[in-house]
Amino acid sequence: MRLCDRDIEKLIIKKKIIIDPAPNIEEINGLTLDIHLSNKFRIFKDFKNTVVDLKKSSENIKSKLQKGISNEIIINDNESFILKPKDFVLSMTVERISISDNLVGWLDGRSSLARLGLMIHMTSHRIDPGWSGNIVLEIFNAGKYILSLNPGIAIAALSFERLSGYSKRPYHLKKNSKYFNQSNIISSLIYKD
Structure with a gap:
């Protein structure tokens, strides 16, 4: 069951959900908490012949990804990032989020932005129990218009669900928790699988 705004507020007070900087109470509505776009972006170089073969060894993938x-x-903060149609970029949230081992978070785009073709996550919208860090956003312009992204805008919303109990293997205790405590935009670490 998704948590309502009253329960989200209670869990923030109890520090089961930690948000830094702390949200304004008006940013918690119904069942979601607004989160904001940072001023950091990771843009991909246009390599026409670069192939990252996911079937090859992890060292092969690592060398391709680390070549920049x-x-x-x-x-x-007063500038805009211009995102052309069909462009893909990584960014991150202003907020650092930490959630308890008995919660899961869900990242959703804003309907008003989606109606312009803006996607803020490709598939990874789950925030695992015990996770902490700035959320990396996988931003894609699927629309026909050039979009001007401004740092600080409400880019997405988080909702939360309580699990049936505390996770036995929360994210922060996993051996390969590749993105725990991220505070920068980290590219794919698939080679660590």
């Missing part, structure tokens, strides 16, 4: 297929840029 992307660059991180930071824009001023």
Whole structure:
């Protein structure tokens, strides 16, 4: 069962959900909490012949990914990041989120932005029990318009569900918790699987 705004507020007070910077109470509505776009972006270089073969050895994938297929840029808070149609970029949330071992979080795009063609996650919208860090956003412009993304805008919403109990293997205790405590935009670490 998804938690309502009253329960989200109670869990924030009890520090079962930690959000830094703390949200304004008006940003918790019904069952979601608004989260905001940072000023950091990771753009991918246009390599026409680059193939990342996911069937090959992890060392092969690691060498391709570490050769610098992307660059991180930071824009001023008063600037805009221009996202053309069919462009893909990684960004992250302003907020650092930590959730208890008995909760799961769900990241959803905003309907008003989706109606312009903006997708903020490709498939990874689950925030695992025991996870902590800034959420990396997989942003894609599926629309026909050039979109101007401004740091600080409400880019997405989080909702939460209580699990039937405390997770036996929460994210922070997994051996291969690749993205735990991320505070930068981390590219794929698939080679660590």
